[in-house]
Every structure is written in C-alpha cells, then in structure tokens.
Amino acid sequence: GAVVSQHPSWVICKSGTSVKIECRSLDFQATTMFWYRQFPKQSLMLMATSNEGSKATYEQGVEKDKFLINHASLTLSTLTVTSAHPEDSSFYICSALGPGGLASSYNEQFFGPGTRLTVL
Amino acid sequence: GNSVTQMEGPVTLSEEAFLTINCTYTATGYPSLFWYVQYPGEGLQLLLKATKADDKGSNKGFEATYRKETTSFHLEKGSVQVSDSAVYFCALYDAGYSTLTFGKGTMLLVSP
Numbered sequence: 102g103a104v105v106s107q108h109p110s111w112v113i114c115k116s117g118t119s120v121k122i123e124c125r126s127l128d129f130q131a132t133t134m135f136w137y138r139q140f141p142k143q144s145l146m147l148m149a150t151s152n153e154g155s156k157a158t159y160e161q162g163v164e165k166d167k168f169l170i171n172h173a174s175l176t177l178s179t180l181t182v183t184s185a186h187p188e189d190s191s192f193y194i195c196s197a198l199g200p201g202g203l204a205s206s207y208n209e210q211f212f213g214p215g216t217r218l219t220v221l
Numbered sequence: 222g223n224s225v226t227q228m229e230g231p232v233t234l235s236e237e238a239f240l241t242i243n244c245t246y247t248a249t250g251y252p253s254l255f256w257y258v259q260y261p262g263e264g265l266q267l268l269l270k271a272t273k274a275d276d277k278g279s280n281k282g283f284e285a286t287y288r289k290e291t292t293s294f295h296l297e298k299g300s301v302q303v304s305d306s307a308v309y310f311c312a313l314y315d316a317g318y319s320t321l322t323f324g325k326g327t328m329l330l331v332s333p
Contacts, residue, residue, distance in 0.1 A: 107264070135320050144310065144325040145265075194264050210314075210321055212257075214264040 103129050105197050107213035114185055115221055122180045122216045124195030130175035131197035135210065136168070139192040151178045185220045192217050223248045227311050227324035234301055234331050242296040242327045244285075244311035252313040254278075254287050254294040255321070259308045268296075268309070301331045 104127040114120050124134055132153045137145040149159045149170050157170035167189075169181040178197075182189055193216045199209040228243040246252065253272040257265040269278030274289035283298045294311060311324040 142326075142328075144323045147320055150320065196265075209267070209270075211267075212265040215262075217262075 103127075103197070103199055103209075103211040105131075105195065105211045105213040107195055107216050109216060110214060111217040111219075113219045113221065116186050117184055119181055119183045120185055120218060122182075122193055122195075122218075124178045124180070124197070124213050126176045126197040126211070129197075129199070131178075131199075132175060133198040134172060134178040135196045135198075136170060136178075136180050137194045137196070139194060139215070145194060148180075182218065185218070187220045190218055190220045223252070223313060223315050223322045225311050225313055225322055225324035227309075227327050229325075229327070230308075231328040231330050234329070236303055236331055236333055237300045238331075240296070240298040240301045240305075240329065242309055242311075242329070244294045244296065244324060246292050246294065246311070246313050248292075248313055248315050250315045252315045254285070255312045255314065256283070256285055256294070256296050257310040257312060257323075259310065259326070261307070265310065301329070303331045303333055305329060306331045 106125045108123045134151045136148045138148050139145050147160050148163045149157045151157045151170045151172040153172045153175050159165050172178040196210040196212045224247045226245050255270045256268040258268045259265050269280040271278040271287035277286045285294050285296045308326045308328045310326045312321045314321050
C-alpha cells in the first residue's frame with residue numbers, strides 16, 4: 102500500500118526557534134497533502150491543505166505566517182513552525198491524498214506516523 | 222456541514238470481550254466511511270472502510286456496516302485482545318470536500 106513518512110518523528114526545541122517537519126509520499130505522487138494537529142485526547146484538527154506548486158489553503162484560525170507550508174514536489178511537503186512557543190507543542194500529522202486524485206469519487210488519505218514537537 | 226459523533230471513552234474491556242464503538246454521522250452528500258486506529262505514539266492507520274450504503278468493511282476481526290437509514294457506522298469485534306488497545310477514529314469522506322471529517326476518537330483499553 103501507499104506509504105507516507107514524516108521526519109523527524111520527534112523534536113525538542115527552544116522557544117523562539119523554527120522547526121521544519123517533512124512529509125514524504127514514498128511510493129506514489131501526491132498532488133495534495135494535508136497537515137493536522139492533534140492535541141492530547143482530541144481528534145485531528147486540519148490545519149491546511151497543501152497542493153503541489155501552489156499556495157497552501159489554511160483553515161480558519163490557523164496562522165499562515167506561523168505555520169509555513171511548502172509543497173515543492175509531488176512527493177514532499179514541509180511544515181515549518183516559525184518562532185515556536187510552548188503552546189505550539191503538539192503532535193503534527195501529515196497525510197497524502199491517494200493516487201486516485203480529486204476527480205475520483207473515493208480518495209483515500211494515507212497518514213504519516215506523526216511528529217511530536219516539544220517547545221521548551 | 223459534515224460531522225461525525227463517536228461515543229466517548231475510554232472503553233475498558235477484558236480480553237475476549239465483545240466490542241462495540243458507536244459512530245453516527247451527518248453529511249450533505251453520500252460519503253464514504255472509515256475507521257482509523259491510532260496506537261500509542263503512532264499516526265493513524267486505516268482499519269476498514271465502506272463506500273456505499275449496506276457495505277460492510279472488515280479487517281483484523283473488526284467489522285462495521287454502513288447504515289444509511291440510521292446514519293451509523295458502528296465498529297464491532299467479537300473478541301478483543303490486549304493488542305487492540307488504541308484510539309479509534311470514525312471518519313467520513315464527502316466528495317464535496319477535499320479531506321476527511323473525523324470524530325473525536327474513542328480510546329479502547331483491553332486488560333488481560
């Protein structure tokens with residue numbers, strides 16, 4: 102099946118620094134990737150939709166300048182948390198839309214294993 | 222808009238007990254329905270899916286039937302194992318949107 106990887110799996114950083122998280126589709130091309138944030142004991146909150154070669158679409162309430170998303174190729178999307186603060190500590194999960202594409206009636210998302218960010 | 226409602230957990234069971242986790246949904250179209258499982262410290266894995274009414278998804282002993290009349294997709298397993306302890310998310314995909322809508326998740330704890 103389709104595999105999505107994330108790197109790093111966990112990161113600890115100091116307040117004020119920036120952190121980049123990579124999301125890769127390993128065996129398929131993904132024109133669309135999604136970034137989620139998960140708080141403890143909560144569901145996934147969609148942060149943004151990333152389309153290859155264009156600007157990401159952010160959900161309401163998500164700061165574009167703080168969470169920079171780049172989808173420069175069909176297999177890689179990156180999320181950069183800029184000037185991170187302790188409240189940004191969370192579990193960040195990416196997913197990639199399956200090979201069916203948006204025109205299909207059924208599009209399976211394949212999830213990465215997540216990145217645990219801890220900001221001190 | 223679309224929404225998914227799951228029973229709140231945690232659900233605590235003994236090994237070999239019967240499991241039901243309720244899930245109901247609201248959707249404007251004809252969604253596909255999913256159950257995802259999240260083991261501790263890991264990302265989500267697709268457990269099973271159903272793409273149209275009356276379809277039954279099954280995997281690893283888990284089953285769920287797409288009930289359009291009751292807008293439900295309850296997850297069941299006849300005999301749970303300790304290794305089934307995880308958080309289970311019910312989700313729907315509506316072609317009118319580009320991503321999944323998730324429920325809040327239900328934690329399952331299975332003791333020996």
